[in-house]
Amino acid sequence: MILEKNFLIQNQPITIDNGSFQWSAPSNIALVKYWGKKENQIPANPSISFTLNNCKTITKLAFVKRNNDSGFSFDLLFEGKPKEDFKPKIQKFFERIEVYCPFLKEFHFTIDTQNTFPHSSGIASSASGMAALAMNIMSLEKALNPSITEEYFYQKASFLARLGSGSACRSVKGSVVAWGNHVEIAGSSDLFGVEFPSTIHQDFKNYQDTILLVDKGEKQVSSTVGHDLMHNHPYANRRFEQAHENLSKIKTVLENGNLDEFIKIVESEALTLHAMMMTSMPYFILMKPNTLEIINKIWKFRNENNIPVCFTLDAGANVHVLYPENVKEKVLQFIKDELVGYCQNGQYICDEIGLGSQLIMDN
Incomplete structure (x- = not known):
C-alpha cells in the first residue's frame, strides 16, 4: 500500500x-x-x-x-x-x-x-x-x-x-x-x-462525448462549497455506499460491453449528483431549463430509434452526450437537428475518449 x-x-x-x-x-x-x-x-x-x-x-x-x-x-x-x-x-x-x-x-x-x-x-x-x-x-x-x-x-x-x-x-x-x-x-x-x-470492451474504444454548452457563465456555487455541504448531508452515507455499488457495476459493464446497463448507471449517477445539491442545506440547483429539455429529448430519441446514446452532467448545466463511435453520424445529426437550439449561442464541442x-x- x-x-x-x-x-x-x-x-x-x-x-x-x-x-x-x-x-x-x-x-x-x-x-x-x-x-x-x-x-x-x-x-x-x-x-x-x-x-x-x-x-x-x-x-x-x-x-x-x-x-x-x-x-x-x-x-x-x-x-x-x-x-x-x-x-x-x-x-x-x-x-x-x-x-x-x-x-x-x-x-x-x-x-x-x-x-x-x-x-x-x-x-x-x-x-x-x-x-x-x-x-x-x-x-x-x-x-x-x-x-x-x-x-x-x-x-x-x-x-x-x-x-x-x-x-x-x-x-x-x-x-x-x-x-x-x-x-x-x-x-x-x-x-x-x-x-x-x-x-475495456471494444464498444467503449473511441467512445464519443459531445459537450452541449447550455450555460457558459460562472457557476452560482463552487464545487468546493458543494463538496463541503456533504459533511452534514442527510443522505450522504447512503450516497457514498451507492457510489461503491455503482463502481462495481460499471466495472463489469466496461468489461462486458453491456450498453443498456452502462446507460442506466451513468444517467442515474448524473441525476444523483444533482439530487445531492438539491437536498443539501443550503440547497441549490445548477441545472437550467434547457438542461432538462435536452435530457428529455435524448430519452425520446433513444427510445424511438433504439440508439445507445445517454447523457451525463458535471456540477453545472452543460450536458455531456455519450455514445459509441459506430452511431456517431446519427447522433451528431440528432444533435444538430434537435439539441443545438438549447445551447448558448448554438455552441457544442465534439470530443472522445483520450x-x-x-x-x-x-x-
Whole structure:
C-alpha cells in the first residue's frame, strides 16, 4: 500500500540552472461521481471517469535557479498574457505540495498556460490545468533525480494534481481512470488515480462525448462549497455506499460491453449528483431549463430509434452526450437537428475518449 510519505523527498543539490517543459493534460468526465471530500483532498467515495481527448490544457513551465528561497516565485500567463487572478490558486497549490517538492522555492517559474476549449465555456479547466502543471513539476523532479521510475513519476503526478483539484488526479494517465479506494479496483487509492485495471470492451474504444454548452457563465456555487455541504448531508452515507455499488457495476459493464446497463448507471449517477445539491442545506440547483429539455429529448430519441446514446452532467448545466463511435453520424445529426437550439449561442464541442497527459517539449 502506497502512503503519502512515499512521495516525500530529501532536499538535494540543485544541479540545473534553467530549462523548460511543456505538457498537455485533458479534462475528464466522471461516470461514477465523487461528491464530498475529507481533509487534504481525500474523496468521500470512489469515482471513475473517461479521459477526454480534445478538451485539454497546454502548460509550459520555464524555470531559472534563484539565489534565495524566501517564498515561491512565479509569473503566470494565460494565453501569453499576465493573469493575476489565477495566481492565488497556484500559490495555494505550491504551499500544499511544498513538503513533497521542496525544490520549488529554489527556482523562479514562468507558467504559461492555455486551453484548447473556450475559457468561458462552462467546462471546468481546473482538472486539466492542475494535471498539466503537476506533469511539468514532475518533469523537473525527474531532471533533478533521473533515477525515479515511470510508475513513481505518474503516481506522484496524479498525487500532486489531486492536491490542486481533486478530479485532476484522473487527468494524468489512461483512458478510463478510477480514483478512491475500492475493493474491486486493483491498486486503487484515495491518494491518486489509477488506470482501469481490466481490458475495456471494444464498444467503449473511441467512445464519443459531445459537450452541449447550455450555460457558459460562472457557476452560482463552487464545487468546493458543494463538496463541503456533504459533511452534514442527510443522505450522504447512503450516497457514498451507492457510489461503491455503482463502481462495481460499471466495472463489469466496461468489461462486458453491456450498453443498456452502462446507460442506466451513468444517467442515474448524473441525476444523483444533482439530487445531492438539491437536498443539501443550503440547497441549490445548477441545472437550467434547457438542461432538462435536452435530457428529455435524448430519452425520446433513444427510445424511438433504439440508439445507445445517454447523457451525463458535471456540477453545472452543460450536458455531456455519450455514445459509441459506430452511431456517431446519427447522433451528431440528432444533435444538430434537435439539441443545438438549447445551447448558448448554438455552441457544442465534439470530443472522445483520450489517453491522458502528453509531453510536448523537454528542453
